[in-house]
Amino acid sequence: MRVWHIEDGRLVEGSASDGTGSRGRIEALDERELDMEGAGHVLREAVAQVPHAYVPFIEFAPGMAAGVIALPAGASNGAPPVNVGVVLEPARLRLIGQMEACSEALTFLVRERVPMAGAAGALCGVMRYAVRDHPVLLSAVRRDFEVLEERLLEGHRRVDRGKMMADARRLMGFDALYQGMSDIASELSEGSDELVAQGDRLRFHSLARMLDRLSTRLESLQDYSLQLNGLYQEEIDIRQNSVMQWLTVIATIFMPLTFITGWYGMNFPTMAMLQEPWGYPLVVAVCLVIAVAEIVCFHRRGWLHFGGRRRPHPSRHGSARRKTK
Known part of the structure; x- marks a missing residue:
């Protein structure tokens, strides 16, 4: 002791x-x-x-x-x-x-x-x-969340998911801590003079107000964490949708080509252009024209932009800045 x-x-x-x-x-x-x-x-x-x-x-x-x-x-x-x-x-x-x-x-x-x-x-x-270091700790967590949000909004494919989860776990126990300590401080601030002196009651009252402020900051950070998780999940969904989009586009491009090759793969001696010397080059040319036409059509409709985002070219960025100056 x-x-x-x-x-x-x-x-x-x-x-x-x-x-x-x-x-x-x-x-x-x-x-x-x-x-x-x-x-x-x-x-x-x-x-x-x-x-x-x-x-x-x-x-x-x-x-x-x-x-x-x-x-x-x-x-x-x-x-x-x-x-x-x-x-x-x-x-x-x-x-x-x-x-x-x-x-x-x-x-x-x-x-x-x-x-x-x-x-x-x-x-x-x-x-x-x-709880003396908790204001600094909560500020550090908020800065981590802000950096993560910037990376997500900039379209980075990889973010520090482990750090985000570590910050979220760090916040989990603070809610109960602040609530319980605030209740203790409030009850003792109203205690009798026999147990708590007048000067100490004022200190407990000040501590209760500080804990309430920390609890308010914690609540906003928890909401922020939920928003970041939603944004992160949205980025994952966009990536998955983009992959499915590419697979669909590729399958669509090769669908008519597969049809043509399958058609001419049948063993019938009387099929058109089989005996012509220019038949094979013509079929190849038709396949190329179909593929190019589909790619041009998909490009004009914006189906070939991965993730649905178009990032400005650096040169355009620079010219825009020069115009604003």
């Missing part, structure tokens, strides 16, 4: 020098170190749900609150979150399980000298630490 305490509105590692730990003792301990003797139903239920909870939550009992929050694993805030049990009392906060994640979060609060009025303020600081 590691211990911190609040001194002059800041978190300091170690027990208080006077031994009282007045409204400010914070403990990070393993589940095996938690004394469950005499623990109430709320605490037992919260501890039991630590390994399995998908949405962060908090439940209240007389003189305490217990629940589960999510913290990034280890020092990297981009790592997948891990569940941590929380037991909040007027003068003590206990973080249960995942010692490395808890210690890293509390060490960050010490290093950054985050202000707090009591043990609840330490919990607010830990929750804010859990």
Whole structure:
């Protein structure tokens, strides 16, 4: 178990020098170190749900609150979150399980000298630490989506599908995280003075607003991801339709030629032009004329443009730019 305490509105590692730990003792301990003797139903239920909870939550009992929050694993805030049990009392906060994640979060609060009025303020600081890099992370995901969209609109046949799916998977768990943490912050911002000091209630209220903003950004990114998937599927459909178009065109061109060769492949001695020296060249010429006529006809109808797109020639691009200048 590691211990911190609040001194002059800041978190300091170690027990208080006077031994009282007045409204400010914070403990990070393993589940095996938690004394469950005499623990109430709320605490037992919260501890039991630590390994399995998908949405962060908090439940209240007389003189305490217990629940589960999510913290990034280890020092990297981009790592997948891990569940941590929380037991909040007027003068003590206990973080249960995942010692490395808890210690890293509390060490960050010490290093950054985050202000707090009591043990609840330490919990607010830990929750804010859990999502401190998420605005940057969401911006990076949006940039990835914008690059992918540009490549799709430019007609690139190959896009980084793996990166798109990795970004989509990264966003999947954030919805539950933001909703649960926002509910915790909202409930504690309205908590009693005995459990949450006035200054800490304001900090929880600010944290709830920040989580709501992140949730709004996440919702827009999820919609953006669905649009990109639809655009990507549309490109696949266009490619498949183009392949089928080419196969149809080729089959149509060779259909009359196959008919002619099949006709003259029959073993009848009285067929026309079989005995004429110019018969064979004439048939070949007719076949060529039919093929050329079909190609010209298909070209005029626009059936020979792969994907249905015509890309401007670079020289035309340049001349258009010179005219605009």
